[in-house]
Amino acid sequence: MANKKEEDFFFGVSFLEKKRIDYIAIDSFDNLWWQSSEIFACIEEIYKRGILKMYREIICYGSSMGGYGALLFSHILRATSVVALSPQYTIDNSKIKYDLRFSNYAKQINFFFDDLPQYCSKTARKLVFFDPHDIDGQHAARMQGIPNVELVKMPFAGHSVTAFMQEVGILSKVIESVIGGTFSKADFRNQIRSTRRNSARYFSCLAEGLYKRNTKYTDLPIRLAIKSFSLSQNAKIARFIALRFAEVGNYEQSKEWFSKAIEIKTDLILSLRSIISLSIKHGRHEDALHFFKIGIKGKECGLISASGLASLEETIGKSIENEQ
Structure with missing residues (x-):
């Protein structure tokens, strides 16, 4: 299951086609967390065509909202296995208070099929x-009571464990x-430990996690973030480092x-x-004026105006006069 706005292609399709694995890709054009009649019409069509009867093994697979959907419809789709990557237990804020990331979407949703323990x-x-250090860890904790759920921890992988x-x-x-049918949590844990030092995401999430725990101690988070930047050249990481030095x-x-x-030039x-x-x-x-001119040259909307530039130039002039 995938969200078309987040994926250039249906989630995982290139891998499945390469391996010649049959699949049905269920797509959502809106962030409704599958609370719509269209998904049930889609499943009804799958039943009409008798597709589910053709297979002994059926795997539901998805990330974030798609992971939630993979769990939610696993019973209806007769799944034998589910791979849910960073799924939510629910985004209904009348049921949970710890996660407000999707509250703008939740306000627009009529939650009529939103009970994982009942429906999966x-x-x-x-x-x-x-990632147990992400808000996703609190969603995962709510899933512990569901039969045959196995929680697979990926420390400091962030929300996008898929990435x-x-x-x-x-x-x-x-x-x-x-x-x-050979997946082993122990083997997976060893794989993570042996490969994570090649991950910019790992060092970035570790840096941010350590910083949030102790905002007064910035040396180690900065060094970890610099390691992350060396692997990715990511603007967000560069900004994180800049802000820590500023502090x-x-x-x-x-x-x-x-x-x-x-x-x-990202963000x-x-x-x-x-x-x-x-x-x-x-x-x-002078530095401020230099960066203002970069904004003008790049025609960054909403960043700079002619009056703003004139005001800054005037401020610089007064500053120089005062120094003299």
């Missing part, structure tokens, strides 16, 4: 992959082992890492706004 298969082997497994090259092996008053290092983020406005604000705070008006 009792007999299928259900593998739930998640983590792809990054370290084990996702296809995991799916193949589930299909072949300890190291303007030059902060400026250097914001500049790296700007060079990558450029966030980086420009941050460094401009920091430059003004430290009285580095």
